[in-house]
Structure formats: structure tokens, C-alpha cells
Amino acid sequence: MRTLTVRPGAAVRPDRSFSAPAVVAACVGFVLIGALQSLYGPALPALRQDFGLSPSGAGLALSAHFVGGVTGVLAFDRTFGRIGNRALLGASYALMALGSVAFALSPNWPLALLGALVTGFGFGGIDYGLNQLFATGFGRRSPAMLNILNAHFGIGAIAGPALIGLFGADSYPSLFTAFAVLAALLLIPLGGVRDRTLTATDECPDGSDPAVRPAGTTRRTAQLLTAFVVLYVLHVAVEAGVGGWEPTHLEAVGYSTTLAASATSVYWLMMTTGRFLVAPLTLRWPEPVIIAASCAGMGACLIAAALPGLAPYAYAGVGLFIAPIFPTGLPWLKRAVPAAQRAGALVIAASMVGGVAAGPVLGKAIELSSVRMVPVVLFVLATVCLAATGWLAHATRATREAPDVTSAAVTRN
Incomplete structure (x- = not known):
């Protein structure tokens, strides 16, 4: 019997950056980042009670998340195209999982803020990485695919507060932990992501150097x-x-x-x-x-x-x-x-x-x-x-x- 060797990303069409399962996983990833961002606000009452915080002190969790997000976008941009798309997205999901668990289980507020910062760092990598790849990965369909991708962020943003409303603000550690598990599971479909995207030479097919x-x-x-x-x-x-x-x-x-x-x-x-x-x-x-x-x-x-x-x-x-x-x-x-x-x-x-x-x-x-x-x-x-x-x-x-x-x-x- 002849043995077939399947290369990573082989299921990706030659004119696309994602296989069908990877597109679905990317949409789930945007549901995840939308839900994570929207959980902090509804969880504020429980955070204040658990850590003895003022309203402004509890609000630092969302600020830490956004600071991590901006830092993540800029940091992952520096490595975009160097370490490969799968490594970039994989590191982002891993950081979100790690940060979410740290935020959920931290015994004190400084460690919880560090967890929110790390979660935001991974959030920024996913937000930047998937938007970049969808912007170039589907040809003329890219604007349509980007709208669909970002619509799933909205689904998550609606679902996060709804889950807090259903289970109560005190349930935020369990919800953050559950989302950490989901982030880890999203590492599995990354084999369907093309590892290389457009280079400067690709964007200038006439052979000119874009730096000059x-x-x-x-x-x-x-x-x-x-x-x-x-x-x-x-x-x-x-x-x-x-x-x-x-x-x-x-x-x-x-x-x-x-x-x-x-x-x-x-x-x-x-x-x-x-x-x-x-x-x-x-x-x-x-x-x-x-x-x-x-x-x-x-x-x-x-x-x-x-x-x-x-x-x-x-x-x-x-x-x-x-x-x-x-x-x-x-x-x-x-x-x-x-x-x-x-x-x-x-x-x-x-x-x-x-x-x-x-x-x-x-x-x-x-x-x-x-x-x-x-x-x-x-x-x-x-x-x-x-x-x-x-x-x-x-x-x-x-x-x-x-x-x-x-x-x-x-x-x-």
C-alpha cells in the first residue's frame, strides 16, 4: 500500500490562505476575543467584592486588556512574515489561554491585572493576525470575508454579557477558564492556515524594490x-x-x-x-x-x-x-x-x-x-x-x- 504524505496546510486552495475548517476556526476565534473583551464590564461588581476595589480600580482590568491589545498588535506586526502565520496565531491563542487562566485564578489583584494584560496581548495578535490574513487571503472576496469575520466578534461581544447575566457575575472565573480551554483548542485547526503571505516582492510584481x-x-x-x-x-x-x-x-x-x-x-x-x-x-x-x-x-x-x-x-x-x-x-x-x-x-x-x-x-x-x-x-x-x-x-x-x-x-x- 502506498503511503501518502500530507504537508501542513495542504488542504488550503492554491488561491486562498485558509482551508474551510481554518475559516470556521478563525470565526470562532473572533467570537472568543469578542466575548473576552465584553466580560470585564459585567464582572466588575464581583471583581470589586473579591479584591476590595474601588470602581476605578476594578476598571483597570479592561484598561490592562486594551494596553496588552495595542502592545500585541505592534509586537506581532514586527514578527509578521518572519515566524510564519501558524506560529503567530498559535502564540496568540496560547497567550490568551494563559492570561485568561491567570485572571480567573489569581489570588491577588496585581496578578489578575497581569493576567488581563497577557490576555490582551494574545487578543491583539489574533485581532491583527486574522485581519491581516483575511485582507489578502481571499482575493476580491476579501472585503466580504472580513465583514463576516468581524461580525463574529460582535456575536461574542453580545454573548459575553449574556453569559454573565445567565450565570451571575460571580461566575467570571469559570467563564474565563472555559474560554481559555477554547483558545487552546483553536490551536488544532492552524494546520489549515497558509504559513506564508504576500511579500514586498509579491506586492510589486514588476520587480521594483518597495523600499526605494x-x-x-x-x-x-x-x-x-x-x-x-x-x-x-x-x-x-x-x-x-x-x-x-x-x-x-x-x-x-x-x-x-x-x-x-x-x-x-x-x-x-x-x-x-x-x-x-x-x-x-x-x-x-x-x-x-x-x-x-x-x-x-x-x-x-x-x-x-x-x-x-x-x-x-x-x-x-x-x-x-x-x-x-x-x-x-x-x-x-x-x-x-x-x-x-x-x-x-x-x-x-x-x-x-x-x-x-x-x-x-x-x-x-x-x-x-x-x-x-x-x-x-x-x-x-x-x-x-x-x-x-x-x-x-x-x-x-x-x-x-x-x-x-x-x-x-x-x-x-
């Missing part, structure tokens, strides 16, 4: 990258701003606490739904059109949210329109700024910083005006997002009209 570029090209790259960073920082600030301040605003204009909380849950649900809905549209419409429509719709809904009678419905609309911006923008970024090898890491890290900064910055703006001004302040940010998108659409028109070489490049791997 005219000064004008360097300036243009800096301008494009700055505009993408502005778009990502501000749209995530709007996303986090609505999520954090919608309940306060709705209560201020006369809605009950229960309705305000329910409306916020609907907002996150609509964001998840929006990513699933837009996936087929990305196969028919270019990324700039989708993102421009999203920014315009987001702004219109925020203006409508200033009217008390429309506010709950308008915030749901914000969730629907803002949903496609993050995942749809990444393939556009990769194609528009090929000279910036760290572009993806920069905008993903910047988006995390935007999410962290949104709370205190928006809070200060509200202190200077009133809670009723929440949708107006966010509308201003949405307007800047739309302006940045318009400039980028004009500046990258020639790039969009160029033939898609991603699939051909992946085939050579």
Missing part, C-alpha cells in the same frame, strides 16, 4: 496613511462613544433605565447584523462607495438621535451603518498603501487607542456642554470620517482601477 521610492511617493504614502488613521480612530471613537454614552443620553431625554440598556444592546446587535448584510454588497460595490455611504448614514442617524422621540431607533441605525467601516477599509488600505508595510498594524492599533480615548474625551466634551449634546458631538466626528473617506476615494481612484493581483500573488506562495 521617490520622495513624492513617500509623501503621498504618509498622506494616505494619515487619512486612514483619522478614519479609523474617529469611527471607532464614534462606535465606543455610542456604546458607552447611549444609555446616559437616553435616560437624560426621558427614557427608563431598562429601555436605555435594551436600546444599547440593540445597537451592538445591529452592528453585528450590518456586517453580515454588507458582505454580499462588497462583491458588487467598491470599498470607498460602501464606506462613504456608511459614514453618511452614520451621520444622518446621529443627527436624528438628537430628537428624543427618534433617539433609540436612530442609535440602532448608527450601529447598522458603522458596521462595515472597520473590516471593509482594511483591503482598501492594503491596496492603497502597499509601500507602508506596517499600515495595517498602525490603523488597528490606532483604532484601539480611539476606543480607549473615546470615553474620557467625550466625557470632557459633555462636561463643557450637556449630556443632550452626545449625538451632536459624535455627528462632528462622523462628518470628519466622511471628509477623510471622500479625500481617500479621490486620492486612490487610480489604485482602485488597477487589476487585482492579490490572487495571483497568493498562488505563487
